[in-house]
């Protein structure tokens with residue numbers, strides 16, 4: 020998010036834009052550990068619009084981002100049918116193609132799904148798809164650098180003071196040596212930024228007129244440092260890669276099962292995940308290993324296809340979702356915390372769909388910051404003020 024926003028800000032003429040990150044390589048950042056799905060099959064019009072603008076951009080750079088419009092196939096159980104029909108009406112009204120398949124169509128188009136007793140059909144969105152999030156992130160960064168954006172690595176925000184006299188921020192960072200082990204990165208990113216830790220280098224200070232909190236799952240910590248409250252929580256999520264042996268998944272895109280398990284092709288294998296209610300809130304990257312696959316993923320796949328009766332867990336990992344209370348992002352100016360207008364912005368809490376919103380939101384927020392108003396998309400409803408006014412954007416199509 021930070022890289023996309025910085026590129027767009029610089030492209031709109033902002034100077035002296037700096038992206039500051041504890042770990043730009045992003046070994047543990049969500050932009051590194053996600054499933055690469057991009058879709059506009061949401062329930063809320065604004066979430067659909069934010070994805071549409073992004074996917075339109077991705078489709079113009081297919082090769083550069085490894086974008087494939089291979090579709091999202093949402094399998095529909097009887098009790099979820101009405102909800103899907105409603106959501107499809109909203110998606111169609113927003114100009115996003117979705118097809119309402121009955122069981123016969125589902126069997127024809129995805130014959131490997133041969134255990135369908137609990138299903139009434141499927142919702143298929145042909146323009147949803149998959150992307151390589153690393154290529155996307157590097158694209159944003161390359162474009163940003165071309166426009167003069169500075170990137171500061173191994174630099175962690177630990178303190179901030181708003182100085183009314185100079186109408187700006189004095190920010191305090193701790194810096195780290197060039198080579199950091201994975202274990203050390205994990206130690207830093209699972210503890211509080213003020214906790215004493217080994218390997219810390221110099222403390223540096225910067226001044227800035229405007230600050231954007233784009234710290235993903237760490238937005239709550241960063242908000243606290245900047246003197247305001249963020250209502251979101253970090254939640255651990257796992258994904259695994261499996262050898263799908265008897266089923267060639269390569270012709271398909273993302274499939275979402277009513278159980279909550281989602282899967283898609285990953286090179287010659289399959290990748291699967293689930294937003295399990297048992298996943299703990301907080302900062303943890305512990306992956307339970309094969310047990311996750313055998314207990315949470317395989318039973319649902321086994322019940323869906325006879326081709327999934329023989330599968331083999333290969334690997335997996337844990338990353339962090341950044342869940343807001345209504346599962347829509349928090350974007351826009353932070354006001355009412357004793358600072359001058361235009362000094363602080365939110366751009367976080369994407370609740371598991373930040374890759375697909377990264378282009379549109381980076382562009383939209385940059386327009387607001389550089390031009391004074393939202394132009395491409397009106398992102399105002401995503402403002403944190405909604406948690407006070409009660410104008411929530413409850414998004415139910417989350418996985």
Ligand SMILES: Cc1cc2nc3c(=O)[nH]c(=O)nc-3n(C[C@H](O)[C@H](O)[C@H](O)COP(=O)(O)OP(=O)(O)OC[C@H]3O[C@@H](n4cnc5c(N)ncnc54)[C@H](O)[C@@H]3O)c2cc1C
Pocket residue numbers: 020021039040041042043045047048049050051052053054055056057174175176177212233234235236237241256257258292337338339340366367368369370371372373374375376
């Ligand atoms: C398992 C999993 C599957 C997912 N699947 C999808 C998917 O299919 N499609 C999709 O669109 N999204 C998906 N997501 C969500 C998506 O990955 C995120 O919404 C998105 O990457 C968020 O980007 P970000 O830039 O806000 O956060 P991040 O990429 O996490 O970046 C935040 C950065 O802040 C830095 N930081 C934190 N604290 C500080 C500090 N004090 N000082 C300096 N730097 C700091 C961190 O080092 C980190 O690099 C998934 C996420 C996970 C975990």
